[in-house]
Amino acid sequence: MNLATKKMNRELVHTPDGVRDIYGRECSDRSTVKHRIKEIMKRFGYSNITTPTFEFFEVFAKEISQENSKDLYKFFDNDGSTIVLRPDFTPSVARCIAKYFMENDDSVRICYSGNTFTNNHRLQGKMSEHTQLGAELMCDGSVYADAEIIAMMIQSLEETGLKDFQVTIGEADYYRGICEEAKIDEATEIELRDAISGKNYFAAEKILIDAGVEDKYINILLNSPDFAKANELDNALINVNNKRSSSAIAHLKSLYQKLKIYGVEKYISFDLSMLSPLNYYTGVMFRAYTYGVGDAIATGGRYDTLLSKFGKDAPAIGFMVDLEYLMKALYSQKINIPFAEGHQTLYFTDDNYEEILQKARKLRNAGYYVALEKISES
Amino acid sequence: MRYLTFALGKGRLVNQTMELLDKCGITCNEVTDKNTRKLIFTNEELKLKFFLAKGPDVPTYVEYGAADIGIVGEDTILEEQRNVYEVLDLGFGKCRMCVAGPKSAKELLDHHEMIRVASKYPNIAKDYFYNKKNQTVDIIKLNGSVELGPIVGLSDVIVDIVETGSTLKANGLEVLEEICPLSARVIVNQVSMQIETDRIRKLIKAMKENLD
Numbered sequence: 001m002n003l004a005t006k007k008m009n010r011e012l013v014h015t016p017d018g019v020r021d022i023y024g025r026e027c028s029d030r031s032t033v034k035h036r037i038k039e040i041m042k043r044f045g046y047s048n049i050t051t052p053t054f055e056f057f058e059v060f061a062k063e064i065s066q067e068n069s070k071d072l073y074k075f076f077d078n079d080g081s082t083i084v085l086r087p088d089f090t091p092s093v094a095r096c097i098a099k100y101f102m103e104n105d106d107s108v109r110i111c112y113s114g115n116t117f118t119n120n121h122r123l124q125g126k127m128s129e130h131t132q133l134g135a136e137l138m139c140d141g142s143v144y145a146d147a148e149i150i151a152m153m154i155q156s157l158e159e160t161g162l163k164d165f166q167v168t169i170g171e172a173d174y175y176r177g178i179c180e181e182a183k184i185d186e187a188t189e190i191e192l193r194d195a196i197s198g199k200n201y202f203a204a205e206k207i208l209i210d211a212g213v214e215d216k217y218i219n220i221l222l223n224s225p226d227f228a229k230a231n232e233l234d235n236a237l238i239n240v241n242n243k244r245s246s247s248a249i250a251h252l253k254s255l256y257q258k259l260k261i262y263g264v265e266k267y268i269s270f271d272l273s274m275l276s277p278l279n280y281y282t283g284v285m286f287r288a289y290t291y292g293v294g295d296a297i298a299t300g301g302r303y304d305t306l307l308s309k310f311g312k313d314a315p316a317i318g319f320m321v322d323l324e325y326l327m328k329a330l331y332s333q334k335i336n337i338p339f340a341e342g343h344q345t346l347y348f349t350d351d352n353y354e355e356i357l358q359k360a361r362k363l364r365n366a367g368y369y370v371a372l373e374k375i376s377e378s
Numbered sequence: 379m380r381y382l383t384f385a386l387g388k389g390r391l392v393n394q395t396m397e398l399l400d401k402c403g404i405t406c407n408e409v410t411d412k413n414t415r416k417l418i419f420t421n422e423e424l425k426l427k428f429f430l431a432k433g434p435d436v437p438t439y440v441e442y443g444a445a446d447i448g449i450v451g452e453d454t455i456l457e458e459q460r461n462v463y464e465v466l467d468l469g470f471g472k473c474r475m476c477v478a479g480p481k482s483a484k485e486l487l488d489h490h491e492m493i494r495v496a497s498k499y500p501n502i503a504k505d506y507f508y509n510k511k512n513q514t515v516d517i518i519k520l521n522g523s524v525e526l527g528p529i530v531g532l533s534d535v536i537v538d539i540v541e542t543g544s545t546l547k548a549n550g551l552e553v554l555e556e557i558c559p560l561s562a563r564v565i566v567n568q569v570s571m572q573i574e575t576d577r578i579r580k581l582i583k584a585m586k587e588n589l590d
Contacts, residue, residue, distance in 0.1 A: 201465070
C-alpha cells in the first residue's frame with residue numbers, strides 16, 4: 001500500500017458524530033443486560049415484535065411522538081414521501097397493533113428492543129443512536145395494568161444488578177384538573193407546563209400572576225407535592241374541588257396498593273409536578289433515576305389517546321429502558337456484569353489439520369465455543 | 379453520606395454566592411481565596427464540594443451530574459438550554475439582556491429590516507429575533523468585547539448583557555430594546571433532585587430564607 005492510500009484509509013476509520021462502535025467486553029456486557037431484561041418481559045407473558053427502522057414521517061409527527069420533529073433524521077423515498085428513522089418505538093408499536101388487532105379487544109402484551117435515532121447536534125455530548133428495550137400493554141386501561149408495567153420495569157432493572165434507584169410516579173390528570181378548575185387558558189397552560197416541569201417555580205408564579213389566576217390556585221400549583229411518599233398524597237387535595245384531580249389522586253393511591261403487593265414499594269415516590277409534553281401521557285407517568293447518569297434510565301406512562309390516532313380506540317401503557325444510560329449507570333456504580341466464558345482456540349498445522357478439525361467439530365457439537373487457527377510458520 | 383457538589387460560575391457571582399452560603403451556615407473560605415491553585419474545595423463536615431467553572435460550562439456540569447447544584451446567571455441558562463431544574467432566583471447579579479447599537483439602528487429594528495446582529499449569545503439572539511419579533515437577521519457569534527461590532531462596522535446591533543449601560547455609553551451606543559431581565563439562579567441536576575431530595579431541598583430552603 002502506498003503512503004497516499006494508507007493515509008486515505010486512515011481517514012476512513014472514524015464514525016460520524018453521535019454514533020460509535022461497540023465491541024469486546026462492552027458489547028458482551030450489553031447483550032447480557034439486554035438478555036436479562038428481555039427474559040423478565042417474557043416471564044410476564046410479553047411477546048416480541050419487530051417494526052421497521054424507518055417509517056413515514058406522519059407516524060412520528062408532532063401530535064404523536066415526544067420528539068421534536070426538528071431532531072428527526074428525515075429523507076425521501078422513491079415516491080417523494082418523507083421517511084424518518086424511528087426516534088422512539090411507541091408510535092411504531094401502536095401503529096402496528098392498531099393495524100393487526102383492529103377487531104381484537106383482548107389485551108395485547110408486546111415487547112421490543114432495537115435502536116432509535118435522534119439528531120443531537122450542538123455538541124452536547126449525547127449519542128444520536130440509542131438502544132431501547134421496552135414493553136407495551138395495550139387494550140387494558142385498569143390500574144392492574146399500570147401496576148404490572150411499573151413492577152415489570154422495576155424487576156427488569158433489578159435483574160441487571162442495579163440496586164440503588166428511584167421510580168417517581170406522576171399523574172397527568174391532577175394538573176389538568178386544577179388548570180380546568182382555575183380556568184387557565186390553553187396558551188398559559190402550555191407556558192406553565194414548561195416552568196413547572198422544570199421546577200422553575202418563580203417563573204411559574206410570574207406566569208400565573210400575569211394571567212390573573214386566583215391566589216388559591218397559584219398556591220396549589222406552586223406547592224404541588226414533588227417527591228412525596230404515598231401517605232402524603234392526600235395533602236395534594238387540600239383546597240382542590242374537582243373530580244379530575246381527586247380521581248387522579250385516588251388512582252395513585254390504589255396503584256401504590258397494588259405495587260405493595262408486588263413488593264416494590266421501596267422504590268416508589270410520587271411527583272405531582274411531573275408533566276408530560278402536551279397531550280402525550282393521559283394518566284400515570286413514571287421515570288426511573290439512579291446515580292452516575294444525568295438522565296432517567298427508564299421512562300413510561302399511559303397514553304390512552306395514541307392508538308386512536310391510528311384508528312383504534314383503546315387504552316395503552318408502556319415503558320422503555322434506555323440501554324445507553326443504564327450501562328453508564330451500571331459501570332459508574334461498578335456493578336458486576338457476569339462475563340460469559342470466552343472461546344477456546346485450537347491450533348493446527350498443515351499436517352494435523354484433519355485431526356484438529358475433527359476435535360473442534362466434536363467440541364462444537366457438544367456446545368463448546370471453539371476457534372481454529374493455523375500456527376504461524378515464523 | 380455522598381458528597382453534594384456545587385459548580386459555581388467564575389466571576390462576580392462567586393463572592394455573593396459564598397456570602398449567602400455563609401449565612402446559611404455553609405463555609406468554605408478557600409473558594410474565594412485568589413491565590414489558591416486548588417480546583418476543588420471541600421467542606422468535610424457537611425460533605426459538600428465546590429468548584430469554579432466558566433459560566434457557560436456550569437449548566438453542562440449540572441446536566442451530566444458532575445455537579446449536583448450549580449449557581450450561574452440566567453443568561454447562561456437561556457443560552458445553553460440544558461435539561462436542568464431551575465429552582466431558585468437569587469436576586470443578585472441583576473442585569474438585562476438587551477439589543478444595543480447606535481441610535482440610528484433603531485429604525486432598522488422598527489422596520490423589520492434584514493440586519494446583522496453580533497452576540498456572545500447566538501441562541502438567545504436567534505430566539506428573540508425569529509420567534510418573538512419575527513425579524514430575519516444574520517447572527518454573528520463573537521466571544522467578547524461585543525460592543526466593537528457596531529463600532530467597526532461588523533454588525534448593525536448587538537445582543538448582550540447590560541448592567542449599568544456605562545460601557546455602551548462610553549462607546550456611543552445605547553439600549554434599543556430590552557429582551558429580558560436577568561439574575562443569578564440556582565440549578566439542580568434532575569437525578570440528584572430525586573435521589574438527594576431532602577438534603578437539596580433543605581439547602582434551597584436555607585438559601586431562600588437568607589436572601590435579602
